[in-house]
Amino acid sequence: xxDAIKVLEETCVGCGLCVKACPFGAIEMDNRLxxxxxxxxxxxxxxxxxxxxxxxxxxxxxPETGIDFAAYKDVxxxxxxxxxxxxxxxxxxxxxxxxxxxxxxxxxxxxxxxxNIETATNELIERGADLVYVVDRxxxxxxxxEPYAAVLIEMVQRHKPNIFLCGASTIGRSLVSRxxxxxxxxxxxxxxxxxxxxxxxNLLQTxxxxxxxxxxxxxxxxxRPQMATVRHKVMKEADPQPGRTGxxxxxxxxxxxxxxxxxxxxxxPEEESTVNIAEANIIVSGGRGMQKPExxxxxxxxAEVIGGGVGASxxxxxxxxxxxxxxxxxxGKTVCPKIYIACGISGQIQHLAGMxxxxxxxxxxxDPDAPIFKMATYGIVGDLFKIVPMLTQHFKKMLGK
Amino acid sequence: xxxxxxIKQVPDTTDVRIDPKTNTLMRExxxxxxxxxxxxxxxxxxxLKEKYGGTVTVLTxxxxxxxxxxxxxxxxxxxxxxxxxDRAFAGSDTWATSYTLAMALRKLxxxxxxxxxxxxxxxxxxxxxxxxATHLDWPQIxxxxxxxxxxxxxxxxxxLLENGYEVVESELPCLLTVxxxxxxxxxxxxxxxxxxxxxxxxxxxAAAIEAEPAKLGLDGSPTKVVKIFTPEPRSGGQxxxxxxxxxxxxxxxxxxxxxxxxx
Numbered sequence: 001x002x003d004a005i006k007v008l009e010e011t012c013v014g015c016g017l018c019v020k021a022c023p024f025g026a027i028e029m030d031n032r033l034x035x036x037x038x039x040x041x042x043x044x045x046x047x048x049x050x051x052x053x054x055x056x057x058x059x060x061x062x063p064e065t066g067i068d069f070a071a072y073k074d075v076x077x078x079x080x081x082x083x084x085x086x087x088x089x090x091x092x093x094x095x096x097x098x099x100x101x102x103x104x105x106x107x108x109x110x111x112x113x114x115x116n117i118e119t120a121t122n123e124l125i126e127r128g129a130d131l132v133y134v135v136d137r138x139x140x141x142x143x144x145x146e147p148y149a150a151v152l153i154e155m156v157q158r159h160k161p162n163i164f165l166c167g168a169s170t171i172g173r174s175l176v177s178r179x180x181x182x183x184x185x186x187x188x189x190x191x192x193x194x195x196x197x198x199x200x201x202n203l204l205q206t207x208x209x210x211x212x213x214x215x216x217x218x219x220x221x222x223x224r225p226q227m228a229t230v231r232h233k234v235m236k237e238a239d240p241q242p243g244r245t246g247x248x249x250x251x252x253x254x255x256x257x258x259x260x261x262x263x264x265x266x267x268x269p270e271e272e273s274t275v276n277i278a279e280a281n282i283i284v285s286g287g288r289g290m291q292k293p294e295x296x297x298x299x300x301x302x303a304e305v306i307g308g309g310v311g312a313s314x315x316x317x318x319x320x321x322x323x324x325x326x327x328x329x330x331x332g333k334t335v336c337p338k339i340y341i342a343c344g345i346s347g348q349i350q351h352l353a354g355m356x357x358x359x360x361x362x363x364x365x366x367d368p369d370a371p372i373f374k375m376a377t378y379g380i381v382g383d384l385f386k387i388v389p390m391l392t393q394h395f396k397k398m399l400g401k
Numbered sequence: 402x403x404x405x406x407x408i409k410q411v412p413d414t415t416d417v418r419i420d421p422k423t424n425t426l427m428r429e430x431x432x433x434x435x436x437x438x439x440x441x442x443x444x445x446x447x448x449l450k451e452k453y454g455g456t457v458t459v460l461t462x463x464x465x466x467x468x469x470x471x472x473x474x475x476x477x478x479x480x481x482x483x484x485x486x487d488r489a490f491a492g493s494d495t496w497a498t499s500y501t502l503a504m505a506l507r508k509l510x511x512x513x514x515x516x517x518x519x520x521x522x523x524x525x526x527x528x529x530x531x532x533x534a535t536h537l538d539w540p541q542i543x544x545x546x547x548x549x550x551x552x553x554x555x556x557x558x559x560x561l562l563e564n565g566y567e568v569v570e571s572e573l574p575c576l577l578t579v580x581x582x583x584x585x586x587x588x589x590x591x592x593x594x595x596x597x598x599x600x601x602x603x604x605x606x607a608a609a610i611e612a613e614p615a616k617l618g619l620d621g622s623p624t625k626v627v628k629i630f631t632p633e634p635r636s637g638g639q640x641x642x643x644x645x646x647x648x649x650x651x652x653x654x655x656x657x658x659x660x661x662x663x664x
Contacts, residue, residue: 039491178531217627218627219624339663379641380652390645
């Protein structure tokens with residue numbers, strides 16, 4: 001098989017423009033010839049665009065899959081539910097899905113799996129769904145990987161959606177990769193931007209890579225459905241429109257499909273945290289500068305006053321000051337709140353990777369050179385043990401508490 | 402019992418710097434490490450071997466340099482290592498990557514438990530683990546924070562969810578992805594390092610794993626990167642200075658509308 005990308009040795013003049021253009025450091029100059037390290041190359045094409053001599057050739061076209069694209073209609077949203085409650089991520093996906101469906105002139109459909117779940121359909125219709133596919137079976141009461149995946153695979157094969165969006169939650173990520181592999185579809189994780197290419201009508205999926213230092217736009221040109229996951233709080237929730245009407249289709253599935261080799265034996269709710277930080281609008285977060293576990297109390301107080309959750313840097317978690325479920329950053333959770341208040345956090349790149357998409361970042365740190373200040377919307381250099389309680393008092397006053 | 406661990410070599414992001422002029426990653430001289438989440442998977446498989454007996458095989462799909470990651474796993478205590486490497490793998494997305502790893506696992510024949518890190522730190526997709534399980538037609542338990550018990554035909558583990566954890570039982574063979582909470586990885590011993598240095602590493606290419614060429618690399622990847630760009634840098638940052646009381650008042654005033662909108 002020919003390599004997917006190559007330098008035409010007769011045409012290359014060794015100018016080095018491609019070396020500079022490569023975001024992945026995959027090109028080196030070797031004896032005045034560009035040499036591409038295929039192991040590092042992601043075939044992004046930046047060098048092809050940068051080369052003034054057309055000396056880099058990339059096999060753009062993937063083999064035709066012989067899919068009848070016209071058969072794939074509608075924009076689908078997986079309506080994730082926990083204990084019968086549709087999760088807010090589903091409403092966020094409906095908000096985004098509505099735009100895509102309108103652009104394409106297609107219907108927006110929600111897929112709802114659960115047990116005694118039918119009542120939730122109205123909520124989905126009020127939030128913008130034209131049609132809700134419901135699979136209502138006792139086996140689907142709680143999320144279990146295999147039956148959930150098998151039902152979605154069956155639904156995709158039966159109704160052929162063009163686009164299929166799913167939340168990048170624990171459930172979503174565990175589930176949707178199984179579906180994509182089974183139906184031979186492209187799947188893009190953690191999209192922050194979704195638009196329709198006006199020419200090809202393909203879904204343009206933009207996502208951060210390398211902790212948000214690079215953005216990549218990804219398409220699945222020859223496969224359908226085009227599947228993507230989106231994290232919490234990235235898209236705007238669709239507002240409910242009371243009285244909006246839509247269709248509901250109860251889908252039957254064979255018992256065979258609901259079989260599972262895994263079993264959910266029990267569930268133990270988290271004790272410590274009152275607010276799930278992945279969903280929180282406001283997060284008050286503490287790092288090494290908190291010095292000891294007792295000091296997190298002042299962060300909890302502030303968080304409680306302004307209705308937020310408490311986060312932490314890896315340093316604070318590794319020191320056992322607060323449980324791992326509160327860790328924000330590369331090896332913890334990625335959060336996307338409206339306000340992120342970083343107290344005594346220096347702002348290492350691994351931490352920034354988990355919170356850089358917050359709307360407003362407030363940094364409180366003693367060290368004026370802490371990297372966190374480069375990211376901060378508002379920075380305060382000072383003693384957090386003085387400032388945090390003061391801030392709590394001012395917020396109390398403002399909120400009339 | 403035969404435990405297999407799929408690992409990935411990634412750039413050590415602590416070393417990644419952004420070029421202030423071009424705003425792109427400066428990758429020159431960036432060290433490569435084992436994806437941090439995979440280290441927990443290696444550690445856990447060694448602990449399982451110590452508790453239940455058996456062997457641990459680590460696999461990685463990557464360039465020849467990825468051998469270094471395999472040697473590190475061997476130094477920790479893995480028994481065997483396989484480097485899956487071929488030019489035909491270039492341009493693989495998560496679909497093609499999970500297919501390739503699944504074919505390699507098939508070649509190992511008697512694996513009962515596959516462990517992966519929950520995601521890789523460079524791509525962050527968390528798609529390859531479940532993808533491998535699907536290609537193998539195996540069950541999976543993702544985001545495992547504790548393995549409670551392993552028997553000859555089943556495993557019980559705790560899976561971390563957003564609002565707590567659930568206890569899940571699965572038939573074997575099965576694939577797990579693990580989170581940081583599961584253990585504290587050991588440092589390789591001197592003896593381990595010596596052994597790893599001399600250990601033979603199997604090298605498998607596309608033909609060796611009997612993969613269908615159409616399912617590999619660029620051809621086997623439904624997704625395609627069409628554009629790479631650097632995001633707009635955050636701007637408009639403001640330092641609040643002066644008397645702490647004034648600073649707090651100023652900050653609360655600035656955040657007032659957003660906070661009220663959240664309550």
